[in-house]
Amino acid sequence: MAKGMHLALVLALVSSSAMADEQPKVLPFSAHGLFTGDEWRYRSDNKVGGLFARIAADLVAMPSGAPWWSGGDWLLFGTTVGSTVALSVGRPSLDVRFHHLVQYELLDGPGHFTVWNTVGDLIIWPTAGAAVLTLLIVGLVTSDEFATQTALLMAEAFAVAQLYHNLIKLLTGRAGPQTPELEGDYFGPARGWKLWPAGTPSGHMASMYSLLAVLMYSVDHPALYVGLHLFALVFGASLIGDNYHWLSDVTLGAAIGFCVGRWVVQHRSTHFVYGEDPPPLVTVTPMPIILPGGGGAGFGLVGTF
Numbered sequence: 001m002a003k004g005m006h007l008a009l010v011l012a013l014v015s016s017s018a019m020a021d022e023q024p025k026v027l028p029f030s031a032h033g034l035f036t037g038d039e040w041r042y043r044s045d046n047k048v049g050g051l052f053a054r055i056a057a058d059l060v061a062m063p064s065g066a067p068w069w070s071g072g073d074w075l076l077f078g079t080t081v082g083s084t085v086a087l088s089v090g091r092p093s094l095d096v097r098f099h100h101l102v103q104y105e106l107l108d109g110p111g112h113f114t115v116w117n118t119v120g121d122l123i124i125w126p127t128a129g130a131a132v133l134t135l136l137i138v139g140l141v142t143s144d145e146f147a148t149q150t151a152l153l154m155a156e157a158f159a160v161a162q163l164y165h166n167l168i169k170l171l172t173g174r175a176g177p178q179t180p181e182l183e184g185d186y187f188g189p190a191r192g193w194k195l196w197p198a199g200t201p202s203g204h205m206a207s208m209y210s211l212l213a214v215l216m217y218s219v220d221h222p223a224l225y226v227g228l229h230l231f232a233l234v235f236g237a238s239l240i241g242d243n244y245h246w247l248s249d250v251t252l253g254a255a256i257g258f259c260v261g262r263w264v265v266q267h268r269s270t271h272f273v274y275g276e277d278p279p280p281l282v283t284v285t286p287m288p289i290i291l292p293g294g295g296g297a298g299f300g301l302v303g304t305f
Contacts, residue, residue, distance in 0.1 A: 133254025
């Protein structure tokens with residue numbers, strides 16, 4: 001039996017190695033962390049169910065890949081967390097002082113023109129949603145798989161960013177600029193739900209950057225990177241100028257949204273890794289193997305690679 005099992009294993013390894021040379025090269029980080037194999041990438045035959053399954057998996061998969069983060073990833077993480085703490089801790093904190101400078105020295109008080117208000121929210125977010133929905137419809141109608149995939153990945157990143165930023169807000173319970181008498185203090189989860197939707201990080205920034213990052217990495221063109229980053233910079237500045245968020249709220253929200261959108265493309269997009277070809281569907285089934293002539297028997301793994 002031992003000889004039979006050994007032979008079956010050798011044949012399986014040789015077969016899979018030969019097939020591997022013909023398959024597209026998967027990026028080295030694509031399977032780092034939980035729920036990050038090719039079976040978790042977007043598939044055109046499971047658009048709706050796959051979307052909701054990936055959103056749930058993303059919440060666990062993203063932090064589980066931390067041991068494989070690059071030096072640049074850890075630098076971004078450390079810089080973001082460090083700057084958030086440095087800017088927001090103290091009474092009054094540095095970002096509260098900066099906010100006062102912007103509002104009263106640069107903008108002459110709270111009576112200035114604002115983009116972010118009740119009307120602005122009702123215009124900006126439905127417009128963004130309509131743009132993503134239009135991209136999805138165009139992709140479905142014209143059978144443009146790249147457009148369809150990009151729209152669904154944008155929806156996925158947006159949903160994950162929403163869940164992450166709201167969870168952090170509720171846990172930290174930070175007062176926003178709308179309650180200036182609290183001077184941006186942290187009150188923790190006991191008051192987080194009372195202060196919501198104010199708080200850190202900025203949900204506006206996290207949500208918008210998650211959409212922009214998916215576009216950046218899906219299209220992957222230098223001009224688009226520059227243009228969308230500039231748009232995000234103006235977007236974030238307006239949140240501070242319009243008295244919606246402190247500086248640290250905006251920077252933390254930007255980092256969360258950007259990293260979520262980038263991660264979704266790198267780990268969920270098939271186009272990012274395989275181009276126009278779909279990923280191989282890996283199936284493995286254990287089967288009994290009996291060698292002719294009484295040479296042995298055992299179990300082997302049979303499947304597609």
